[in-house]
Amino acid sequence: MNKGNDDTSYAMNSTVQWEIISFGKTIIEEALLRLSSSTDIKSMGIADLGCSSGPNTLSVISEIMDVVRATCGHLGRPVPEFRLYLNDLYSNDFNYLFMSLPAFYKRLKEEKDIAVASHCFISGVPGSFYGRLFPTNTLHLVYFFSSLHWLSQVPVGLESYALEHLNKGKVYISKSSPQSVLNAYSMQFQADFSGFMKSSQELVPGGRMVLSFLGRNSIDPAAAEACYQWELLAKALMSLVKEGLIEEEKLDSFNTP
Ligand SMILES: C[S@@+](CC[C@H](N)C(=O)[O-])C[C@H]1O[C@@H](n2cnc3c(N)ncnc32)[C@H](O)[C@@H]1O
Structure with missing residues (x-):
């Protein structure tokens, strides 16, 4: 922030x-x-x-x-x-x-x-x-x-140093993202969230946890309700690429955690 x-x-x-x-x-x-x-x-x-x-x-x-x-x-x-x-x-x-x-x-x-x-x-x-x-x-x-919707890291396989950029022109799950991108986000979330749920020994017995984070009603991970703001951001970044203000390689290699 x-x-x-x-x-x-x-x-x-x-x-x-x-x-x-x-x-x-x-x-x-x-x-x-x-x-x-x-x-x-x-x-x-x-x-x-x-x-x-x-x-x-x-x-x-x-x-x-x-x-x-x-x-x-x-x-x-x-x-x-x-x-x-x-x-x-x-x-x-x-x-x-x-x-x-x-x-x-x-x-x-x-x-x-x-x-x-x-x-x-x-x-x-x-x-x-x-x-x-x-x-x-x-x-x-x-x-x-x-x-808590922020992952612990960019999903494995989507890091900026990956040999192949799987999510070109996008910065998050998008309608046009290949299944491998959806899988990478899903696996990272599951690894992070299950690890997180196991670390409750910091609470006293009977302690309380309140979790409030982004979710969606649709089963489609690329549904607009979950991804719209990232689509807009990707479009804005793409227009900066077209204007020559950002290198295309940088946009292609970036995925948000
Ligand atoms: C959108 S802000 C929310 C801040 C505040 N809770 C509120 O409601 O106004 C999300 C915050 O989560 C923090 N954050 C993300 N991942 C984190 C992590 N793994 N550990 C600690 N803080 C994290 C970010 O740095 C950021 O400051």
């Missing part, structure tokens, strides 16, 4: 992802209700995996704290301390995220209460969520918003 907060940054272009988060909020709330009412948690570990560097990640945290606070108040239990882990790839703009923290803590103190604000410990965890990020039994709640 683009760094900082200028016009082309993720921070200034993440309202669609905020809409997606809004759809998933009730599921997070349900997970928190079950967690908070099942045991008396003293220190709640929560991880946003693929948090990026926009405002969405801190807004979700703020809403989570509201739900936990309300639930604990209802049950007559003390509010736990919050260990909040913000994860993304090493290249993520963590500086931008950390620079937003003073204003965030100030708002917490003003709008919630000082005790809650001083029991909120936020840290950055750089690395891929396809590998181990946390010690065993660290987390009570883990959530992914608009991040």
